[in-house]
Amino acid sequence: MPRVLVVEDEAAIAELVAMNLRHAGFEVVLAEDAEQARRAVADELPDLVLLDWMLPGHSGVQLAQQWRADARTRPLPVIMLTARAGEDDKISGLDAGADDYLTKPFSTKELLARIRAVLRRRAPEALDAAVEINGLRLDPVTHRVTRRLEGSDEPREAKMGPTEFRLLHFLMSHPERVHTRPQLLDRIWGDHVFIEERTVDVHIKRLREALAPLECSTLVETVRGAGYRLTQQPGSASG
Numbered sequence: 001m002p003r004v005l006v007v008e009d010e011a012a013i014a015e016l017v018a019m020n021l022r023h024a025g026f027e028v029v030l031a032e033d034a035e036q037a038r039r040a041v042a043d044e045l046p047d048l049v050l051l052d053w054m055l056p057g058h059s060g061v062q063l064a065q066q067w068r069a070d071a072r073t074r075p076l077p078v079i080m081l082t083a084r085a086g087e088d089d090k091i092s093g094l095d096a097g098a099d100d101y102l103t104k105p106f107s108t109k110e111l112l113a114r115i116r117a118v119l120r121r122r123a124p125e126a127l128d129a130a131v132e133i134n135g136l137r138l139d140p141v142t143h144r145v146t147r148r149l150e151g152s153d154e155p156r157e158a159k160m161g162p163t164e165f166r167l168l169h170f171l172m173s174h175p176e177r178v179h180t181r182p183q184l185l186d187r188i189w190g191d192h193v194f195i196e197e198r199t200v201d202v203h204i205k206r207l208r209e210a211l212a213p214l215e216c217s218t219l220v221e222t223v224r225g226a227g228y229r230l231t232q233q234p235g236s237a238s239g
């Protein structure tokens with residue numbers, strides 16, 4: 001279930017947006033101001049932030065700029081919400097690093113369409129779409145990982161635990177990108193502070209073992225001194 005952080009100081013709007021998002025299958029976290037939003041993000045990265053432009057104290061634009069300046073929060077998908085419809089405002093919102101921009105009042109239908117579009121682009125693992133790379137297919141709905149081996153008619157299924165499944169889903173959703181251990185802890189475990197980085201190595205090893213019967217464990221590469229990546233060209237890079 002994708003987690004959306006709604007940063008909005010007007011309670012009536014925040015409640016309405018939260019209700020509509022929950023109804024559409026999202027998990028919602030609410031923040032009334034920049035400080036609450038910062039704390040919520042420090043605790044656990046959401047899949048997406050709906051960020052009001054006008055907040056008491058810090059503006060939404062300043063907050064978006066701060067998130068973009070920090071390596072941990074840089075990939076966070078952000079949609080700015082605003083009552084202002086000026087072209088200049090739109091440009092400074094996008095300059096601040098927002099992925100999209102929505103002018104109040106907006107319909108629930110439009111809000112959901114924008115959220116899904118940004119997630120598809122920035123965090124596809126938050127959605128339920130199946131992913132396929134090099135014949136390896138992961139389906140979040142049926143929770144199945146399969147691959148058709150050469151000379152076989154039936155796809156073979158890999159058995160793996162829930163953590164390995166989430167790890168594979170995340171890696172397949174962002175192929176070729178190198179993810180550090182802290183980033184993976186943040187995104188897969190939802191904890192970047194209290195879990196040892198070695199935990200990631202343990203689950204990567206289990207994931208490779210689970211993929212071995214499907215003859216594609218080399219898709220998961222170790223990038224020395226950096227982290228892990230899922231490659232679309234196994235064997236082309238050094239492991």
Ligand code: CA
Pocket residue numbers: 008009010052053054055
């Ligand atoms: Ca406001």
